[in-house]
Amino acid sequence: MARTLLRVTAPDMSAMRTWRTSPGAGFMAALSTATYADRVSSTDPRAKLESTLRALQAARSAAEQAERAGRAHRAAADAAAIAARHEMLAQRRPSAAELHERMAALHRRNEACQRAAANMLSTFSHSLERWAARPDADVTLRPVLMEAVAATVGWQGAVLTLNGRSGSETLVAASDKTTRRAHELEMTLAEGPMWEAIHGHMTMANDLELDTHWPRFGPAVRRLGVQAVAAVPLRLGTEEPAGCLTVMGPRQPRPTTEQWSLCDVADALSLTVLRDRSRTEPGSMTVPILPSFEAEDMQPTLHQAAGVLRERCGWNVSDAIAIIRARAYAEERSVADVAEDVLNGSLLP
Amino acid sequence: MTVRPGGGEGGSPMTGPALRGALLEAVGLVEMEDTGGLARWTIDCCVTLLGADAAGLVELTGAEDQLSWNLTASHEGLRDLVEYDLHGADGPFRQCITSGDAVTIDDLSHAGIRWADFATSARRQGFTWLHGQPLRASDAVVGALLLLGTSDGGRPEGGDLQLAHALAALAAAGGAQRQVTRLRDVEVQQLQEALESRIVIEQAKGILASRHGLGLDRAFALMRRYARDHRKDIHAVADDVVHSRGLLDSVER
Numbered sequence: 314m315a316r317t318l319l320r321v322t323a324p325d326m327s328a329m330r331t332w333r334t335s336p337g338a339g340f341m342a343a344l345s346t347a348t349y350a351d352r353v354s355s356t357d358p359r360a361k362l363e364s365t366l367r368a369l370q371a372a373r374s375a376a377e378q379a380e381r382a383g384r385a386h387r388a389a390a391d392a393a394a395i396a397a398r399h400e401m402l403a404q405r406r407p408s409a410a411e412l413h414e415r416m417a418a419l420h421r422r423n424e425a426c427q428r429a430a431a432n433m434l435s436t437f438s439h440s441l442e443r444w445a446a447r448p449d450a451d452v453t454l455r456p457v458l459m460e461a462v463a464a465t466v467g468w469q470g471a472v473l474t475l476n477g478r479s480g481s482e483t484l485v486a487a488s489d490k491t492t493r494r495a496h497e498l499e500m501t502l503a504e505g506p507m508w509e510a511i512h513g514h515m516t517m518a519n520d521l522e523l524d525t526h527w528p529r530f531g532p533a534v535r536r537l538g539v540q541a542v543a544a545v546p547l548r549l550g551t552e553e554p555a556g557c558l559t560v561m562g563p564r565q566p567r568p569t570t571e572q573w574s575l576c577d578v579a580d581a582l583s584l585t586v587l588r589d590r591s592r593t594e595p596g597s598m599t600v601p602i603l604p605s606f607e608a609e610d611m612q613p614t615l616h617q618a619a620g621v622l623r624e625r626c627g628w629n630v631s632d633a634i635a636i637i638r639a640r641a642y643a644e645e646r647s648v649a650d651v652a653e654d655v656l657n658g659s660l661l662p
Numbered sequence: 663m664t665v666r667p668g669g670g671e672g673g674s675p676m677t678g679p680a681l682r683g684a685l686l687e688a689v690g691l692v693e694m695e696d697t698g699g700l701a702r703w704t705i706d707c708c709v710t711l712l713g714a715d716a717a718g719l720v721e722l723t724g725a726e727d728q729l730s731w732n733l734t735a736s737h738e739g740l741r742d743l744v745e746y747d748l749h750g751a752d753g754p755f756r757q758c759i760t761s762g763d764a765v766t767i768d769d770l771s772h773a774g775i776r777w778a779d780f781a782t783s784a785r786r787q788g789f790t791w792l793h794g795q796p797l798r799a800s801d802a803v804v805g806a807l808l809l810l811g812t813s814d815g816g817r818p819e820g821g822d823l824q825l826a827h828a829l830a831a832l833a834a835a836g837g838a839q840r841q842v843t844r845l846r847d848v849e850v851q852q853l854q855e856a857l858e859s860r861i862v863i864e865q866a867k868g869i870l871a872s873r874h875g876l877g878l879d880r881a882f883a884l885m886r887r888y889a890r891d892h893r894k895d896i897h898a899v900a901d902d903v904v905h906s907r908g909l910l911d912s913v914e915r
Contacts, residue, residue, distance in 0.1 A: 415689045483857035549850045602856045613864045620868020630865055
């Protein structure tokens with residue numbers, strides 16, 4: 314069974330031919346895992362096969378992310394070359410110095426944004442490759458882009474949110490569970506750094522400032538061990554912020570030369586990563602809309618559960634979502650866990 | 663840029679500080695991504711720096727077979743003239759755009775002129791000369807920069823013509839940037855719609871699963887089948903389910 318299925322999935326290999334970058338160690342390791350699965354008859358061949366396929370997919374994503382990182386890197390180098398020319402001209406022609414300095418600044422900003430994108434994409438690519446190479450790769454620990462985003466700005470956690478036109482959240486991508494929970498607190502308590510960022514204001518707060526800024530959110534998020542937060546609006550080239558990037562951790566990172574500014578990373582996300590979309594047919598549920606993000610980032614369980622509650626209790630969908638959030642807050646659990654209980658019927662209102 | 667400030671032999675109004683001020687203004691417009699502002703800036707430069715009495719920027723839109731265009735003009739009167747030229751079978755600006763070469767008429771009252779009807783209309787508005795400079799973007803002509811004057815003294819020559827060439831290149835770059843911005847706006851909107859659509863589909867899955875005692879996958883299959891059978895978009899079906907438009911209330915399984 315495993316043998317034939319593996320053969321059937323062989324077209325995965327054909328994708329290799331179209332890769333521009335070298336497949337990398339992760340792919341080779343995943344390949345050897347695949348060979349291993351094919352050779353050894355495991356007690357549970359199906360599980361073995363599934364884990365192999367996941368490893369192959371991760372290795373393939375790693376290669377795709379490396380290619381994206383390469384593109385951003387080249388764009389950064391192009392911007393740097395133009396900026397350098399203007400800087401040279403500013404020196405050489407004092408009468409036009411202001412003009413060239415401003416042009417140089419314009420291109421340096423673009424360079425910083427592209428470098429930040431290249432950095433987080435290659436960090437993501439490397440961690441995917443390492444994960445894929447592990448024979449016992451645990452699917453719940455599969456690396457996500459937001460971990461690389463957090464590492465790029467030097468904060469412990471990062472969460473990216475996008476808002477739909479109706480004001481509801483269409484994407485919530487978090488680096489880890491604590492960060493996701495902290496964001497859920499913001500949503501439930503209707504206060505926190507994100508609420509200021511979506512109105513166009515950048516925010517940063519530490520320790521007791523958290524409590525004075527946000528009397529309900531501050532103490533709640535500090536109970537999760539978060540002592541520092543910052544948020545910037547994400548514009549996606551639109552007038553109004555379309556979402557925001559929030560970072561947090563036990564402390565504010567010390568500035569180092571290795572880090573990019575939060576604004577550079579927010580620009581990198583809106584100008585490169587979020588513009589990289591899969592071409593999906595309408596209604597196709599198998600292909601992700603944004604290839605660098607996870608299916609869970611669109612909160613499918615929450616919305617399915619809201620649908621169930623609407624049918625069962627006659628609430629409208631946004632009330633149902635608010636009730637799930639409130640329940641999660643009261644029980645100190647994640648929204649997805651409570652939504653899961655609604656779906657499997659163990660939570661009846 | 664190869665233009666020397668103060669260049670041009672005919673006593674050009676272009677001076678170093680004026681050119682520098684104009685360029686700084688252009689950088690400001692680029693920083694703000696104000697492409698409409700850049701088009702108006704180009705026109706202003708033609709008048710203030712090149713000494714034209716009227717100037718227009720024609721930017722072609724749409725496909726090749728149907729000539730549609732946008733005009734940014736220093737004077738409203740120019741619109742009729744450009745329309746007359748571009749909608750007619752033949753005219754100097756049309757010639758400039760189709761050939762991709764600059765067109766200059768030094769004397770619009772010259773007898774035996776190629777575009778006699780056009781020249782008469784132009785003279786009626788007081789113009790004595792005109793110059794058309796094509797706008798190019800990667801080999802294709804994307805429009806034209808038009809300069810017209812009422813006195814022989816203002817005719818651009820030498821360095822001024824080079825500056826007109828540079829202005830046309832800048833205007834073409836501005837137009838290309840506008841395309842990029844427009845495309846980005848469309849992409850952002852499509853992304854928002856795709857994400858919102860996904861949410862509504864998940865909610866509808868929950869509703870149908872609960873209504874008919876199905877698994878979520880079966881609920882989705884139900885919607886997909888309904889969409890196919892009724893030739894509807896799956897998002898529209900999900901939207902009807904969520905907004906209780908009496909869809910899929912009862913089903914045969």
